[in-house]
Amino acid sequence: MKKSILFVGAEVMPFAATGGLGDVLGSLPTALAAADRELDVRVVMPLYSAVGEKFRSEMKTEAVFTVGLAWRQLYCGVLSLEKAGVKYYFIDNEYYFARDTLYGQYDDGERYAFFCSAVLQMMPQVNFFPDILHAHDWQAAMTVVYLRQQYSADPRYAAIRRVFTIHNIEYQGQYDFYILGDVFSLDNKDKETVAYDGCINLMKGAIECADLVTTVSPRYADEIMSPEYSHGLYHVLRRHAGKVCGILNGIDYVYYDPETDPVLAKNYSASSITGKRECRSSLRRDLNLPDDPGTPLIAVISRLASHKGLDLVEASLRGILWDTGAQFVVLGKGEARYENFFRGLEHEFPDQVRALITYDRDLSKRIYAAADIFVMPSKSEPCGLSQMIASRYGAIPVVRETGGLADSIHGYWENDGKMMGNGFTFANYDSGELYERTCAAVGLWRDTRRRPRFIKKIMQTDFSWNSSAKQYIALYERLA
Numbered sequence: 001m002k003k004s005i006l007f008v009g010a011e012v013m014p015f016a017a018t019g020g021l022g023d024v025l026g027s028l029p030t031a032l033a034a035a036d037r038e039l040d041v042r043v044v045m046p047l048y049s050a051v052g053e054k055f056r057s058e059m060k061t062e063a064v065f066t067v068g069l070a071w072r073q074l075y076c077g078v079l080s081l082e083k084a085g086v087k088y089y090f091i092d093n094e095y096y097f098a099r100d101t102l103y104g105q106y107d108d109g110e111r112y113a114f115f116c117s118a119v120l121q122m123m124p125q126v127n128f129f130p131d132i133l134h135a136h137d138w139q140a141a142m143t144v145v146y147l148r149q150q151y152s153a154d155p156r157y158a159a160i161r162r163v164f165t166i167h168n169i170e171y172q173g174q175y176d177f178y179i180l181g182d183v184f185s186l187d188n189k190d191k192e193t194v195a196y197d198g199c200i201n202l203m204k205g206a207i208e209c210a211d212l213v214t215t216v217s218p219r220y221a222d223e224i225m226s227p228e229y230s231h232g233l234y235h236v237l238r239r240h241a242g243k244v245c246g247i248l249n250g251i252d253y254v255y256y257d258p259e260t261d262p263v264l265a266k267n268y269s270a271s272s273i274t275g276k277r278e279c280r281s282s283l284r285r286d287l288n289l290p291d292d293p294g295t296p297l298i299a300v301i302s303r304l305a306s307h308k309g310l311d312l313v314e315a316s317l318r319g320i321l322w323d324t325g326a327q328f329v330v331l332g333k334g335e336a337r338y339e340n341f342f343r344g345l346e347h348e349f350p351d352q353v354r355a356l357i358t359y360d361r362d363l364s365k366r367i368y369a370a371a372d373i374f375v376m377p378s379k380s381e382p383c384g385l386s387q388m389i390a391s392r393y394g395a396i397p398v399v400r401e402t403g404g405l406a407d408s409i410h411g412y413w414e415n416d417g418k419m420m421g422n423g424f425t426f427a428n429y430d431s432g433e434l435y436e437r438t439c440a441a442v443g444l445w446r447d448t449r450r451r452p453r454f455i456k457k458i459m460q461t462d463f464s465w466n467s468s469a470k471q472y473i474a475l476y477e478r479l480a
């Protein structure tokens, strides 16, 4: 019998996204649908004002009804469109979602309480009760809680299995108990379920109520059992350890493909990497950097937040620039401290450094293609997609061994003349180790005999969804 899955999440590529969650929700459903024709895969997200006209003009209205949430009765429209074998639902309520950013609003708790209630109340309206509800991160956590706490008397809902995926445990959705009833529509009998550390914790509630909890790499699944990585939730996770597992993310191999990517100056592939040089020259021309073929280009593409390991970059970069003569390009924005550091460095090293303090997806792909070495020294990293994209575009990754970075990148060594590994890695959160491994990567790159062999090898590492989609399917089967 055909099995059905409803993905619930706050951002989905290409409709509206700010980070890795959007990448995953934009590519995993399609990969599942392609891997198993017996799966009916659907996705639901809010209809933000950021969702463009191009998509809106393709949508059809599925239902208009009133969502009950505590004492409020709220307008809800459900629109839909289909793309590559997946049906997408959009929850429309302009009061909540016609805002200028996806998150960071004063009433995010209420906005996502509405979204989660709407997702459950839309099911009879669109006549679709999935076999599995798969919720992602804290914004979708309440669907899992409501389903178990408030809908179990109705057999149509009681049959739905609940999967919750943690993309980043740092963001849990924490609120004062004061709004338990009025905003979240929970009563005192539900309080224990969502209570943690003196407040409402939505992620904790979902961990309690889910049949299975997954996270985005096996290593991160281990790490979040410890105080160091769990941002307080390790007690809860340890209690539920039997239902927690990690599955490594993949990336969209169609969107991220140097062989066909329309934004590159020249396309190339693992079997013919010469176009990569042209991509680097073209970026250097645009950034007004000298284009010496013997000078490697190091890149960082990241949110400029300290858990991304930027204090290590700050402490080691001058040494790397002096000692290797390499060039360095950073793309991203975030904390003022790092934005200022990189801008300052551009003045200090006018022929070597460019600070692009912005978000730009097309530009990011041009940088992945131009870069020889890609640095990602995160303090913690649930999965990380950039190291995979960098590999696909032939930039040698230098990463810290944490979370998904440790599961996807393995340190280079040679065995009987055979090159092993697919990057450079270091264990301790230490700027000396970052300096040393980055210089080692430059050393390998300067070895013109080994360089093309290694680049070809890293480009051929499989970071597609193929194997992970199969693991999700096995998980769903175990549940059903």
Ligand code: GLC
Residues within 6 Å of the ligand: 019, 020, 021, 024, 167, 168, 216, 249, 381, 382, 383, 384, 385, 404
């Ligand atoms: C979050 C994590 C990142 C992960 C992404 C997709 O953004 O911080 O490591 O790759 O989610 O799961």
